[in-house]
Amino acid sequence: MPRARPVVQVSNFRKTYGRFVAVEDVSFDVYDGEIFGLIGPNGAGKTTTMECVEGLRIPDDGRISVLGLDPFRDIHMLQQRIGVQLQEAQLQKRIKVKEAVHLWANLYQRKMSDGEKLLEQLGLADKRNSWFMTLSGGQKQRLFIVLALINDPEVVFLDELTTGLDPQSRRAIWELVRGIRERGKTVFLTTHLMEEAEKLCDRVAIIEHGRIIDMDSPEALIKRHCRERAVVLSTDDPAAEGRFAAIPTVDEVTLKDGKLTIKGSEENLVTEVIRCISESGMHVTDFRTVLPTLEDVFLRVTGHSIRD
Amino acid sequence: MLRGLVRLTWIELKVFFREPLGAIGTVIMPVLVFVLLGKFGSNVSPDSGFTSSSAFRIDVPVFAAILISINAVLSLVAIIAIYREGGILKRLRATPLRATTILTAHVLVKLLLTAATLTLTILAGKRYYPVGADVPLFAFGLALVIATWSILSVGFIIASIVPTARFAQPVGAIILYPMVALSGLFVPIEAMPPTLQRIAGVLPLTYAVSLLRGMWGGDAWRAHLGDIGALALVFVLCTALASRIFRWE
Numbered sequence: 055m056p057r058a059r060p061v062v063q064v065s066n067f068r069k070t071y072g073r074f075v076a077v078e079d080v081s082f083d084v085y086d087g088e089i090f091g092l093i094g095p096n097g098a099g100k101t102t103t104m105e106c107v108e109g110l111r112i113p114d115d116g117r118i119s120v121l122g123l124d125p126f127r128d129i130h131m132l133q134q135r136i137g138v139q140l141q142e143a144q145l146q147k148r149i150k151v152k153e154a155v156h157l158w159a160n161l162y163q164r165k166m167s168d169g170e171k172l173l174e175q176l177g178l179a180d181k182r183n184s185w186f187m188t189l190s191g192g193q194k195q196r197l198f199i200v201l202a203l204i205n206d207p208e209v210v211f212l213d214e215l216t217t218g219l220d221p222q223s224r225r226a227i228w229e230l231v232r233g234i235r236e237r238g239k240t241v242f243l244t245t246h247l248m249e250e251a252e253k254l255c256d257r258v259a260i261i262e263h264g265r266i267i268d269m270d271s272p273e274a275l276i277k278r279h280c281r282e283r284a285v286v287l288s289t290d291d292p293a294a295e296g297r298f299a300a301i302p303t304v305d306e307v308t309l310k311d312g313k314l315t316i317k318g319s320e321e322n323l324v325t326e327v328i329r330c331i332s333e334s335g336m337h338v339t340d341f342r343t344v345l346p347t348l349e350d351v352f353l354r355v356t357g358h359s360i361r362d
Numbered sequence: 363m364l365r366g367l368v369r370l371t372w373i374e375l376k377v378f379f380r381e382p383l384g385a386i387g388t389v390i391m392p393v394l395v396f397v398l399l400g401k402f403g404s405n406v407s408p409d410s411g412f413t414s415s416s417a418f419r420i421d422v423p424v425f426a427a428i429l430i431s432i433n434a435v436l437s438l439v440a441i442i443a444i445y446r447e448g449g450i451l452k453r454l455r456a457t458p459l460r461a462t463t464i465l466t467a468h469v470l471v472k473l474l475l476t477a478a479t480l481t482l483t484i485l486a487g488k489r490y491y492p493v494g495a496d497v498p499l500f501a502f503g504l505a506l507v508i509a510t511w512s513i514l515s516v517g518f519i520i521a522s523i524v525p526t527a528r529f530a531q532p533v534g535a536i537i538l539y540p541m542v543a544l545s546g547l548f549v550p551i552e553a554m555p556p557t558l559q560r561i562a563g564v565l566p567l568t569y570a571v572s573l574l575r576g577m578w579g580g581d582a583w584r585a586h587l588g589d590i591g592a593l594a595l596v597f598v599l600c601t602a603l604a605s606r607i608f609r610w611e
Contacts, residue, residue: 110456133458143453146373146445148380153373161366161458185380 058086061209061240062107067116069102069264076102077264080116084209089231089241091255093248093348095360099264100244101141104213107242108138121208134164137202139195141213141244147187151178151197154186155204162205172200176230192223199230210234212243216250228254246360248349258348260355267355272348279354280346281319285327288313288340297334301326313340366459370467378471388437389479396426396483400490424574425547426487427502428567430479431510432542434472435517436534441468442521443530452611461610469514476510477503498580505577505586509570512593513538515600516566522608541567566596 062084069077077099084090092100105111107118109125109132118125123132145154155169173179176196181189189197195215202210212231216224231254234241245251251258252272259269268275291297294314299307303320304327316327324343331338352360379385399422442465445451454464480503520537524530543549544558545567551559562568573589583590 108456110452130458130460133456138456140449140453140456142449143456144448144450145453146377146450148377149373153376157366157369157373158457160369163458 058088060084061086061121062090062242063117063119064103064107065117067103067106067118068114069099069106069111070114075264077106080261080264080266082259082266082269084240084242085257086240087235087238088256089235089243089254091251091258092242092244092261093246093251093255093258093352094261095246098261100246100261101213102264103261104211104242104244105140108136108211109133134162134205135208137205137207137210139198139202139210139212139215141217143198145186145197148185150182151184151186151189152182154197155200158201158204164205167203167206169200169204172203175233176200177226192219192226195219195223195227196230199227203234207239209240209242212241214244214246216245216247224250248347248352248360252348260352262356268351272351275351276346276348280350282317282346282350283319283323284344285316285324286313286340286342286344287316287327287331287338289336289338291334291336293334294336297330297336298327301330367463367467367470370459370463371470374467374471375474378475384437388433388475389482392426392430392433392479393483393486395429396422396487397490399426400487421547421575423484423487423502423578424571426483427480427506427509427574428542428545428547428571430476430483431506431513431570432538433479434476434510435513435538436531438468438472438514439517439521439524439534440527440530442518443524443527446521446609446611447527449611455610461608465518469511472514473507473510477507480506498577501583502574502577505573508590508593509566509573512566512597513570515597515604518604518608519600522604538567541565544568545571547571566593569593569596 060083062082064083065081067077067080068075080099080103082090092103094100102111106113107120107125109120109129112126120132121135125132151173152169155173159166159169170179173182176199178193178196178200181193181197186194186197199212199215202212215231216227219227228250231241231243243255255272257269257271258275260267260275268279270278295307295309298304298314298316301316301318303318303323304316305319306315306317308315308317316323318326320326349360442451445454451464455461484499516538517534520534521530524533544554544562544565546562551562551568554562569589569592573586573593576586576589
């Protein structure tokens with residue numbers, strides 16, 4: 055991956071709340087034009103890190119730079135150039151959608167995105183005159199995206215953007231975030247949804263107990279930590295189990311509920327299984343592959359599931 | 363940033379009036395209390411031997427004014443607490459809006475409402491309190507705005523320390539209403555025991571009452587420079603303290 059210029063640089067960042075160490079020795083860069091995800095369970099330090107990068111909190115130690123600015127000292131200069139969506143933020147209950155958009159549009163000095171056009175693009179045009187309190191969860195999040203984009207920012211920060219949304223709204227929001235990247239913006243997001251991170255992010259950093267455990271593209275992380283893959287198939291051939299077990303790259307074959315699970319850790323496992331099927335001419339009624347996901351990576355590197 | 367302030371103030375004003383209960387509590391209630399007190403007060407015939415009736419009549423406008431002021435402060439405390447609890451303050455702070463702009467917008471809304479309520483109250487109470495040419499209404503209104511501004515800064519401290527919106531209003535009431543009792547509105551300060559006199563001397567409402575009473579009576583501003591100075595001092599001290607302890611979330 056060609057390395058663009060870093061727009062966010064964090065090095066040896068540390069933040070404590072009283073005696074509780076929220077984040078310890080965290081370092082990472084976010085590059086121009088990528089979607090970078092900070093992933094981990096609730097309470098891992100994702101929001102703390104992001105809010106320090108946004109200049110809303112002061113780090114106890116370490117260096118943070120965003121677009122070459124110090125987020126805390128140069129906050130007013132920086133805020134003109136970034137867009138922010140906060141976790142669990144609200145607006146005034148009875149503020150109208152269009153009022154919020156006009157208010158936000160008036161707060162920035164730089165050239166503005168067209169608020170009306172943004173509302174249209176995010177499917178909120180018919181909600182212009184609605185009060186904030188009457189919007190659904192997905193509509194509120196879309197409005198927050200509109201507000202985050204209103205100043206045509208260079209970097210957009212999205213904190214737990216799709217938490218609490220139904221799968222359909224979630225997918226719609228993913229499309230919008232990809233759209234932000236298409237416009238040449240950098241996106242820095244946090245999520246505890248591994249599927250979201252895998253589908254959306256160019257690179258992710260896994261954070262737990264305030265420390266970054268590993269960082270790379272989802273594909274590279276999966277390759278590094280979880281090579282196991284499996285083919286699950288159904289066949290009435292009694293010799294099938296033996297045939298598959300004889301393939302050199304196969305580690306294990308198990309039979310359960312009439313389905314064979316063939317496990318291995320080489321990339322050519324699927325090819326080898328298919329070749330075996332076609333060479334032996336066995337009758338297969340069901341066939342699917344189980345490939346490792348970011349969720350498996352998380353389980354592997356932290357020793358527990360993200361939902362624990 | 364003036365553009366942002368004007369817009370935010372305008373939006374907050376509209377949002378306020380979209381909440382029917384808030385408008386009734388802040389604007390209508392003081393007017394009702396004033397009119398009811400007026401009815402009750404005018405039933406007491408001046409020659410029935412109720413000697414304090416003239417003092418009572420003079421003080422009802424001051425009492426109503428204080429009520430309006432405290433109402434404004436309590437509703438500000440509640441709004442700040444609700445905004446903090448709901449993450450609205452935090453969301454606004456993550457924009458180029460300065461902290462002071464956000465708070466100033468709320469103060470302006472409350473001052474506008476205070477002035478509007480006072481005007482309505484005086485209009486509604488005309489029957490019971492014929493306002494003579496000797497009552498400088500504009501000066502009285504200005505005095506009320508000054509007093510409210512000062513007491514609002516006490517409200518900021520309450521708003522800063524109260525953790526949730528649920529407690530904001532009662533805590534505010536517990537702190538503010540006893541001040542009314544000691545403010546000299548009902549019992550002259552000089553008639554109080556020395557300890558209470560000393561307490562009254564540090565309470566901002568005491569100076570607010572003195573200023574409002576003087577303005578209603580037609581005093582010159584010059585005569586109340588001490589009151590204004592005390593109210594200004596309260597404002598400066600409380601604002602400085604509130605800005606140190608104020609929490610955004």
